[in-house]
Amino acid sequence: MFALVDCNNFYASCERAFKPALRLRPVVVLSNNDGCIIARSEEAKTLGIQMGTPEFKCRLLLKQHDVAVFSSNYALYGDMSSRVMATLAALAPEIEVYSIDEAFLDMSSFSRFDLPDYARQMRRTVRLHTGIPVCVGIAPTKTLAKIANRLAKKNPHYQGVCVLATAEEIQAALLHTKVEDIWGIGRQWSKLLQAKRIESAADLAAAPAAWVRKHLHVVGARIQAELQGKSCLPMELVRPAKQSICTSRSFGRNVSTLAELQQAVATFASKCAVKLRKEDSLASLLTVFIATSPFDESSDRYWGTRTAALPHPTQDSIAILKAAETILDGIFRDGNVYKKAGVMVSGIVPRASCSTTLSLFAEEAPAANARDAKLMQAMDAINQRYGSGTVRLAAENAESWKPHQERLSPRYSTRLDEIIEVRV
DNA sequence: TCTGGGGTCCTAGGACCC
DNA sequence: TCTGGGGTCCTAGGACCC
Numbered sequence: 112m113f114a115l116v117d118c119n120n121f122y123a124s125c126e127r128a129f130k131p132a133l134r135l136r137p138v139v140v141l142s143n144n145d146g147c148i149i150a151r152s153e154e155a156k157t158l159g160i161q162m163g164t165p166e167f168k169c170r171l172l173l174k175q176h177d178v179a180v181f182s183s184n185y186a187l188y189g190d191m192s193s194r195v196m197a198t199l200a201a202l203a204p205e206i207e208v209y210s211i212d213e214a215f216l217d218m219s220s221f222s223r224f225d226l227p228d229y230a231r232q233m234r235r236t237v238r239l240h241t242g243i244p245v246c247v248g249i250a251p252t253k254t255l256a257k258i259a260n261r262l263a264k265k266n267p268h269y270q271g272v273c274v275l276a277t278a279e280e281i282q283a284a285l286l287h288t289k290v291e292d293i294w295g296i297g298r299q300w301s302k303l304l305q306a307k308r309i310e311s312a313a314d315l316a317a318a319p320a321a322w323v324r325k326h327l328h329v330v331g332a333r334i335q336a337e338l339q340g341k342s343c344l345p346m347e348l349v350r351p352a353k354q355s356i357c358t359s360r361s362f363g364r365n366v367s368t369l370a371e372l373q374q375a376v377a378t379f380a381s382k383c384a385v386k387l388r389k390e391d392s393l394a395s396l397l398t399v400f401i402a403t404s405p406f407d408e409s410s411d412r413y414w415g416t417r418t419a420a421l422p423h424p425t426q427d428s429i430a431i432l433k434a435a436e437t438i439l440d441g442i443f444r445d446g447n448v449y450k451k452a453g454v455m456v457s458g459i460v461p462r463a464s465c466s467t468t469l470s471l472f473a474e475e476a477p478a479a480n481a482r483d484a485k486l487m488q489a490m491d492a493i494n495q496r497y498g499s500g501t502v503r504l505a506a507e508n509a510e511s512w513k514p515h516q517e518r519l520s521p522r523y524s525t526r527l528d529e530i531i532e533v534r535v
Numbered sequence: 536t537c538t539g540g541g542g543t544c545c546t547a548g549g550a551c552c553c
Numbered sequence: 554t555c556t557g558g559g560g561t562c563c564t565a566g567g568a569c570c571c
Contacts, residue, residue, distance in 0.1 A: 142539035149539070165538040183539085210571045297569050328545065330569075357541060406538060453540090514539090543570075552561075 112218040112226070112249055112276075113346075115256040116199055116233065119244045119264065121212035122150035125191045126181050128242035129523045137178045141166055143514035144363045145182055182516035190524045191241060198240045202233050207346045215256065217346050218249060230272040250275040253344045254337035257294040258284050258312065278340075285313035285338060295334045300327060312338055352461060353390055358382040359400075359453025363515040366449040372401060372439060377506035379454040380435035384428035385499075387456060388491060393424035395458035397431060399438040404450040415442030424460055427483050428490070428504060431456065436506075 118124060122140040127133045137154035141147065148164045158176055160169055166180075173180055192211045200206045203216035221229060230247040237245050248260025255275055262284060263273035275281045291301035293312050303326060304310070309318050316338040324332045333343045358379040366372060376399055387394055400416035417438050425431065435454055493502050500509050521529035 144537090144539075146538055163538090167537040170537095213571080295569065299568065328568090330545065353542080355542075359540065361539065404538085451539095541571085543568105545568080546566090548564090550561100550563085553559085 112221065112251055113253050113256040113342075114203065114216040114218050114230065114233075114247055114249045115209075115253070115260040116214050116216060116237070116245050116247050117260050117264070118195060118212040119246060120150055120152050121192075121243070122181075122183065122188055123152040123155070124243050125184075125188050126179070126520055127152070128191065129520070130179075133179050137176055138181070139173070139178055140181045140183055141518070142183060143516075144361055145515055145517055146361070149183065180518055182519040184520050184522065186522040186525055187520065190522075191243060194241045194524075195237055195243055195245070198237050199233070202236065205346055205348055207348060208350070215253060215346060226274045226276070227272055230274065231270075234271050244271070246271045246273075248273050248275075250281070251340050252337040252342040254294050254334055255281060255284070255340065258288050258292075261292060262287070281340060282313065285316055286311055288312040290315055293334060293338070295330065300331065303327075352392055352459065354459055355455055355457040356383050356386045356390070356394070356459070357453060357455040358386070359451065359455075360512060360514060361451045362449065362512075366452075367447065369439075369443050369445075372443060372449060372452060373436060374506065374508045375452050375512050376401075376435050376439050376454060377432050377504065378509050378512050379452065380432045381428045381504055381507050383454050383456045384426060384431045384487075385491065385494075387426040387431075387459070388487060390459075391462050392459045393426050393462050394431070394456035395421055395424040395460065396456065397421055397434050397438065398455040398457065399435050399442065400453050400455075401439070401442060401449050402451045403447050407448070407450075410448065413444060413447050415444065417442050418457075420458075424458070425480075426462065427480070427487060429483065432504060432506060 123138040126138055126140065137158060138152040139148050139155050139160060140150040142149045145166055148160055148162060148166060148169070151160055151162065155178060158172060158178070160172065160178075166173075172178075188211060195212075196206065196208050196214055199214050199216060203218060204220060205217035207215040209215055218226065226249055230249060233247055234245055237243060246260055246263040248256045248258065248263050250256040250259045259273040259275045263269045263271055275284050289311060290296050290304045290309060291298070293315065296304070296315075304315065307318075307322075309315050315323070315335060318335065320332065320335065323335050327334070336343050360375070360379070362375070366375070383394075396418055398416060398418040400414065402415070403410065403413045405412060419434060419438050421430065421434055490502050494500065503509065523530055
């Protein structure tokens, strides 16, 4: 048996955990640049506020109903997530952290337990330790556990816990789940299935296997098997190393000059290098992209992107930044109003496997690399201790590329100075 | 005026190997 | 008349997830 534990309205719940007065008010959290609604409390959902709506389109509604509106505070959500996960890890022998607000737990050794009762205990414990409300779904496969969790969230009579153990319970749950609500079935496949009169999860479970295999490929075949109670997706206990790392931002203002883009791209490139070093990996490919607004119909869209091989696999900020500047020069087109830019590193290999690999064409001797590596270590250590951005490359300017965040809450759980500010 | 950011996996087809 | 059988690697595009 697998349990899926999922935090309710996670970002909104994090904001609430530190401001009990918000319990009685609808809460929403905005994306970067305070652009779109990306999290809603139950009350905000009831008001009809849709996920992904631009803030300016529902500003009046937010005001009318005295909705508490927050910029996204990723430092807070990340730390709260670790606390939830640490609590869950103590409640089951194995945990797979699936996303910032979800985890699978291995319940296979709990056959002699009263599962619903144990699940209720897990909810109480997480609530007590972190202040975050969660729902628990338990079933024989991950896909069914997802369905159980969804039912636990949607139907109040479950009180946050749904266990699907018998064939009858599973069949009833499948009948009440539409295909588009199945984990792994997105918009395109839903359309395809509905056209074939496959409308519920029960329909999909019973559909001809050959047809599913042909049109939904192995991924769909796996989903079907999981719905039938055959577990195909095992627990993944160690997070695999990342295959690509991307840092991109929409700009809070119009950007037209190469100089401004250079600064943005330098900042993002450097961020990618920091993330690479955190992963202890090296990248061999670098992509830079710049884009105009997809919503502006008065001028042509431009999406400039180019990928180049790095001279040798690296995690060095300076090497990555230099290469990014060259790529940017090649894709910049004068006369555009840019709204977004990004840097991505890929072709990633673990550093350990690479220590002796030399490039046939590299101009720099390995000795120079060793010195640069020490420099990066020192920079990371200083920024770790005194806050990111304390030391940086001159080409970067993180401050000016910070997205607009006018309604940011304090980083309650990671910054002492910000808590003291609240008391005053 | 105004619209997020980060990922993964799979398939098909071309080019190549013995 | 007739033309094998088994692979790998790479890329682009399309699907999906949070």
